[in-house]
Amino acid sequence: MDKVLLKYAEYNEPHESCTNTDIVDILNKKHSAMKPAASGSSEDTEMMGD
Secondary structure (H helix, E strand, O other): OHHHHHHHOOOOOOOOOOOHHHHHHHHHHHHHHHHHHHHHHHHHHHHHHO
């Protein structure tokens, strides 16, 4: 499998390696950043209904 992947890899291009923990942290940060915006939009729709 590694031999197949090496065919498509460019050795001169920079790359970033992430572990599963890094990816979970990034997704949690994105989710927490989106959470206040989602609650704010629902309050706006509730106010329009009043």
